[in-house]
Amino acid sequence: MSDETGRWFADATPDEPERANTAIRQGSADAPADWPTRAVDAGFAADEAAYYDALHEATLAATGAAVREAERADDQQLLHAVRAMDDCERTANELAERLHEWAGSLFAGVGTGIDGARGVAERDPDGPAEERAVALAERVVGLADEAADLRAHIERTAPEVAPNLATLAGPVLAARLIALAGGLESLAKKPAGTIQVLGAEDALFAHLRGRAPSPKHGVIYVHEYVRGTREEDRGSAARALAGKLAIAARGDHYRGEFNPAIERQLEERMATIRARGEADE
Amino acid sequence: MSELPAGVERRPFDGEERLATQGPPVYGEPTANGWRAWDARRSKLGAMLETGMDTGLVGGETVLYLGAASGTTVSHVADFAGPTYAIEFAARPARDLLDAAAPRDRLFPLLKDARTPETYAHVVEPVDVVIQDVATRGQAAVANANARFLDEGGLLLAAIKARSEDVVADPSAVFERELDTLREAYEIRETARLEPFHEDHLGVVARRRG
Numbered sequence: 001m002s003d004e005t006g007r008w009f010a011d012a013t014p015d016e017p018e019r020a021n022t023a024i025r026q027g028s029a030d031a032p033a034d035w036p037t038r039a040v041d042a043g044f045a046a047d048e049a050a051y052y053d054a055l056h057e058a059t060l061a062a063t064g065a066a067v068r069e070a071e072r073a074d075d076q077q078l079l080h081a082v083r084a085m086d087d088c089e090r091t092a093n094e095l096a097e098r099l100h101e102w103a104g105s106l107f108a109g110v111g112t113g114i115d116g117a118r119g120v121a122e123r124d125p126d127g128p129a130e131e132r133a134v135a136l137a138e139r140v141v142g143l144a145d146e147a148a149d150l151r152a153h154i155e156r157t158a159p160e161v162a163p164n165l166a167t168l169a170g171p172v173l174a175a176r177l178i179a180l181a182g183g184l185e186s187l188a189k190k191p192a193g194t195i196q197v198l199g200a201e202d203a204l205f206a207h208l209r210g211r212a213p214s215p216k217h218g219v220i221y222v223h224e225y226v227r228g229t230r231e232e233d234r235g236s237a238a239r240a241l242a243g244k245l246a247i248a249a250r251g252d253h254y255r256g257e258f259n260p261a262i263e264r265q266l267e268e269r270m271a272t273i274r275a276r277g278e279a280d281e
Numbered sequence: 282m283s284e285l286p287a288g289v290e291r292r293p294f295d296g297e298e299r300l301a302t303q304g305p306p307v308y309g310e311p312t313a314n315g316w317r318a319w320d321a322r323r324s325k326l327g328a329m330l331e332t333g334m335d336t337g338l339v340g341g342e343t344v345l346y347l348g349a350a351s352g353t354t355v356s357h358v359a360d361f362a363g364p365t366y367a368i369e370f371a372a373r374p375a376r377d378l379l380d381a382a383a384p385r386d387r388l389f390p391l392l393k394d395a396r397t398p399e400t401y402a403h404v405v406e407p408v409d410v411v412i413q414d415v416a417t418r419g420q421a422a423v424a425n426a427n428a429r430f431l432d433e434g435g436l437l438l439a440a441i442k443a444r445s446e447d448v449v450a451d452p453s454a455v456f457e458r459e460l461d462t463l464r465e466a467y468e469i470r471e472t473a474r475l476e477p478f479h480e481d482h483l484g485v486v487a488r489r490r491g
Contacts, residue, residue, distance in 0.1 A: 008404045024391070029403035032430050036406060052364055052387055059389040059404070064379055066392040070372035208449045 007035055008058070009044045017061055020054075024062035074161045075184035081154050082175035088147035092117075095140045103133045114144045163258040164248035168241075168266065169223060176219050177245065188253035195249070196220065196242035220245070225270050230277045240269045283333055287340030288361025292316045300327055302360035305384045308353050321478045324354040325414050325440030328478035329486075334471055336486055337436050338362075343408040345430050347395040347423065348415035350374045352381030358412065359388035366405045370394045370415075395423050398430070405430060413439040418446055421462035424487075428466040431489040437467055443481040452481045459483075466490060 008027050012020035036051045045051035070076070096117045103110045103120045106129060111119055120137035123130075151172065158171035162184055165174040180198040181187035187195070197204050199218030206212040217226055217238035229237040244266040251259050285291070285300070292301040294311045300319040311318045321331040329336055340361045349355040349367035351374045359365040364387045369375045375392050382390040393401045395415050408430050415423055420441050431437070441459050443452035460469060467487035475482040 024404055027403040028399045030399055032402045032405050032407050034406055035404070055389055055404075056382075056386050059391060060379060060382060063375060063390045063392045067372045067375045067379065070392070071376065076372075205448060210449075 007033070007038060009035070009039050009042070009054070012044070012058070017058070020058040021062045021065060024058055025066055073183075074157070075178055078154065078158060078161050078175045079179040079183065081150055081157070082172065082179050085147050085150035085154065085172075088143050088150060092140050092143035092147060095136065095143070099133065099136050099140055103137065106130055106133055114140065117141055117144070162249065162252040163256075164251045164262055165245065167258070167263055168245055168248050169220070173219065173222060177249070180219065184249065184253050188249045190246065190249075192239070192243040192246040195246050196238050217242075225266075229270075229274060233273050233276055236273050237270065240266065240273060244269075283335040285330060286336070286338035286361050289319070289330065289340070289357075290316070292318075294318045300330055302357045304356065304360035307356040307381045308351070319357045320353075324357065325475060325479055325482060325484065326354050326358065326412060326438060328475040328482075329438065329440070329473070329484040331478065332473055332475065332484070334473050334484055334486060336438055337470075338410065338438075342410045342436075343406065345405055345408045345411045345427065347411065347413040347427060349378050349390070350414075351377035352390075354412075354414065355388065356381040356385065359385045362410070363387060364406075365389065366391065366401075366408070368393050368395050368401060396426065398427050402429070407432060408435070410436040410438065413437065416442050416445045420445060421459040424463055425466040428489055433489055433491040435489040437463075437485070437487040437489065439463075439485040439487070440475065440479070441483040441485060443483070452483075456483045460485070463487060 007029070008020065008023040010023065012023060036048045039045045039051045040047060045054055092114060096113050099117050099120060100110060100112050107120065107123060110116055117137045117140035120134060121141045123134055125131040125134040154175050155171040158174045159166040162174050162178065165177065169177065177195065177198060178184050178187055181190060197215050197218045200215040203212060203215035207214045216235040220226055220238060220241055223241060225241050226234055226238050244262050248262055251257065251262070289300060289302055291298045292313065294301070294313055300321065301316040302319055303315055304317065306312050306317050308323070310320060319327045321327040341363045344358055344362045344365040346355045346358060346365060346367045349369040352367065355365060355367045355378070367378060367382065367388060367390045369378055369390070369392060372392065375390065378390045382388040391401050391404060396417070411424070411427050411431055413420070413424055413427070417423065420439070424437055424439055441456060443450070443455040446455045446459065456472070460472070463469065463485065466489065468490055469485065469487045471486040473484050475484050
C-alpha cells in the first residue's frame with residue numbers, strides 16, 4: 001500500500017536527518033493517513049507530541065533546504081542581478097538630479113547626470129556644505145559604478161544560464177525577460193504572444209478590458225529588430241522576435257544546448273519583414 | 282455576529298478593537314500584552330472573521346493551509362489551531378514562512394504545489410479544516426483535489442480570487458462557475474464578498490460531501 005511505503009518517516013531515524021529530508025521532499029502517497037498514530041505504533045516516536053516535535057524539525061529542515069536550492073538557482077540569481085542593476089541605475093539618476101540642484105548652488109560649471117556627479121566628486125570641498133555635496137556625489141558615482149559592474153556580471157552569466165535566449169535577445173534583455181516571467185522555467189512555459197508583451201501589462205489589461213488597442217511589444221522593444229524596424233512593421237517584427245525567443249527559452253530550459261538555427265531563422269524572417277519597407281520606398 | 286474561535290479575540294490596539302491571536306510577531310503587526318493584531322486587509326481568513334461569516338472554527342483543529350505564502354495568515358491560524366500543515370509553492374515567500382514556522386512547534390511548512398496533493402499526502406494527516414488562499418487558475422479544482430484530507434462534514438474555508446481565473450470577466454460570473462465546480466466535492470454553507478478588505482474576492486464556507 002502506498003500509505004505504508006509513502007509515509008515520510010518510513011526510513012527516517014533521529015540520527016539520520018538526511019533521510020527524513022529526502023523522504024519529505026521526494027516522497028508521495030495517494031491518500032493521507034493517520035501518520036501520528038502509525039509513527040507511534042511503528043516505534044518512530046514515543047508519543048504523539050514527540051512525533052509532532054520530530055515533524056516540526058524535519059519539515060523546517062527539508063523545506064529550508066528546498067528553498068535554498070530553489071533560490072540559489074542560476075536563473076533566480078540573474079533575476080536579482082538585473083533588478084538590482086535597474087534599481088542602482090534609477091537611484092543613481094535620481095540622486096544625480098538632486099546633486100545637480102545642490103552642487104550648482106555651490107560650484108560653477110556643474111554638469112548634469114552621472115558625468116556631472118563625477119565632476120563634483122573630484123572637487124576639493126571647502127566647508128561643511130561642500131563636504132556633504134561632494135560626499136553625495138561620491139555615492140552617486142559609486143551607485144553608477146555598481147550598476148555598470150552588475151551589467152558586466154549579467155553579460156557574463158546570462159549566456160551560461162540561457163545561451164539561446166542571450167544570443168537572440170542579448171544578455172541584459174534575456175535577464176529582463178527571465179525576471180519578468182519569474183524564472184527561466186516560467187518563461188519557457190509562456191506562449192510567444194505573452195513574451196511579446198511582457199513588461200506591457202498595463203497596456204495589455206487596458207486592451208483586455210476593451211479600452212485600448214493591443215500592445216505590440218513589451219520590453220522586447222529595446223531589441224534592435226523591433227526598435228530599428230519602421231513603425232508599421234514593428235508589430236510583425238515583435239511577433240517574429242517573440243516567437244523565436246519562446247523557442248529559445250524552451251531550448252534553454254529543457255535542453256540547455258545552444259542551437260544556432262534559431263538565430264538564422266530569425267535573421268531570414270527579419271530580412272523579409274524589412275524588405276517590405278525597402279520595397280515601399 | 283458569529284462567535285470567534287477560541288484563541289481569537291477582539292483586543293484594543295491604539296484604542297481600536299481588532300482581531301488578535303497570541304503568538305510571536307511575524308510581519309511587524311502591532312502587539313499588546315502578548316496579543317498581536319490580525320490585519321483583515323492582509324488576510325482573507327481575517328476578513329472572513331471580520332465580516333462576521335460563520336466559519337465554524339472553534340479553535341484547536343488540525344488544519345491544512347493551502348497557499349501559505351509568507352505565513353501572515355497561517356501564523357495566526359497556528360496560534361489558535363492545533364497541528365497546522367502549511368503548503369506554499371513559491372520559494373521566495375516560503376523563505377519568510379520558515380521564519381514564521383520556526384517558533385511555532387505545531388506549524389509544519391512544506392514547499393509543495395497544492396495542485397498535486399499526492400506530493401504531500403505522505404506527510405499530511407487527515408485534517409478537520411482545509412483553508413485555501415491560492416492565487417492560481419482553477420481554485421475550485423484545487424479545493425476538490427484536496428478534499429481527500431477531509432472526512433465527510435469536514436470544513437473548507439476558501440477565498441476565491443476572481444482575477445486569478447479571468448482578469449476581465451465579471452467577478453460574479455467567475456464566482457458562480459467556481460462554486461459549481463466546488464459543489465462536486467463540497468456542500469456550500471455560506472459565501473460573502475470580502476470587500477472592503479479584499480477586492481473581487483469571495484469567502485466560501487463549505488462542508489465535505491459524503
